[in-house]
Amino acid sequence: MFIAASLAILVTMGLALVRALAGPTTYDRIAAVNMFGTKTVLLIAVLAFLSGRTDLLDIALAYALINFIGVVAALKLVTQGDFHSSNYKESEAERGEQE
Amino acid sequence: MILDILSWILLLAGGALGIVGGIGIYRFPDFYSRLHAAGITDTLCAMLILLGLGLQAGWSIAAFKLALIFAFLFFTSPTASHALANAALHSGLNPKMDRDEAEAKS
Numbered sequence: 001m002f003i004a005a006s007l008a009i010l011v012t013m014g015l016a017l018v019r020a021l022a023g024p025t026t027y028d029r030i031a032a033v034n035m036f037g038t039k040t041v042l043l044i045a046v047l048a049f050l051s052g053r054t055d056l057l058d059i060a061l062a063y064a065l066i067n068f069i070g071v072v073a074a075l076k077l078v079t080q081g082d083f084h085s086s087n088y089k090e091s092e093a094e095r096g097e098q099e
Numbered sequence: 100m101i102l103d104i105l106s107w108i109l110l111l112a113g114g115a116l117g118i119v120g121g122i123g124i125y126r127f128p129d130f131y132s133r134l135h136a137a138g139i140t141d142t143l144c145a146m147l148i149l150l151g152l153g154l155q156a157g158w159s160i161a162a163f164k165l166a167l168i169f170a171f172l173f174f175t176s177p178t179a180s181h182a183l184a185n186a187a188l189h190s191g192l193n194p195k196m197d198r199d200e201a202e203a204k205s
Binding site (some may be wrong): 011014028032035038041042054057060067068 | 110117125133141149165168172175176179192
């Protein structure tokens, strides 16, 4: 049953990867990569039970956190163009001065 | 025995939902409908699969870790979807409407 579940997750990851490669906008790609990461967490969890080594769940836990932070960081990079300012209004003001 | 059957059902339902979400993100026409397919199935797929695994684990440290993973996914997945939709809308990406196509035809 774990093999069936992991195969289903692998098929889903393949479809998400196709969308990440084909996606017309950047946001499509980020959404697909987000989905890919979530499915990776599930795949690691299922493989932990498939191989009987439940220590692997720690890796899935770390991956879940890193995936979310990575998506938010990628979004910030795409929308603001830099990582410099954490204050949205300040960076907007800087951009206004430059223009 | 009953727990085995129950976790079978949960795992297969989770896998099926995952595939549905994958087909959705592959075939839907514009960004917002794709995000809809991905965002909604992600949370429920994760919930069903982790619950199915939790039934296999029983009362152990593994079940606690599964619960932690579930809690993180349950909160971060909708948050990421919301941030994505918000950023896309602010950047000027508009949803594709039926009336746009009608105007384009006329």
